[in-house]
Amino acid sequence: MDLSNTMKWLTGAFELLLGIPLLGASIVLGFGYGPLGIMLILHIITLLICRREMTGTTGSIFGIVTSIIAVIPFVGMVMHLITGFILLIDAARSR
Structure with a gap:
C-alpha cells in the first residue's frame, strides 16, 4: 500500500x-x-503526498476546508462526516 493511500485511511478515520x-x-x-x-496539518501533508504520487486529492482538499470551518458547531460535525467518507471511499478505490 502506498503512502498516500495510508494517509487517506488515517485522516479519513480521524475525520x-x-x-x-x-x-x-x-x-x-x-x-x-x-x-x-493537527488535522489541518495532516491534510496538507496528505495533499502533498498525493500530488507527489499523482493520486486523488479531493478528500485532502475537503479536509483542509473542513479544518478551517469546523469551528462552526453543527457545520463542522457534518463536514467532518462528509470529509471522512470521501477520504475512505477514495482510499478504497485506490487499492
Whole structure:
C-alpha cells in the first residue's frame, strides 16, 4: 500500500471520529481546538503526498476546508462526516 493511500485511511478515520456528535465536540473543545490544527496539518501533508504520487486529492482538499470551518458547531460535525467518507471511499478505490 502506498503512502498516500495510508494517509487517506488515517485522516479519513480521524475525520469520522471528529464527526461523532458528542465525542467529536468533546475532543475538539477539550483540547482547545488543537485537533483541528493537527488535522489541518495532516491534510496538507496528505495533499502533498498525493500530488507527489499523482493520486486523488479531493478528500485532502475537503479536509483542509473542513479544518478551517469546523469551528462552526453543527457545520463542522457534518463536514467532518462528509470529509471522512470521501477520504475512505477514495482510499478504497485506490487499492
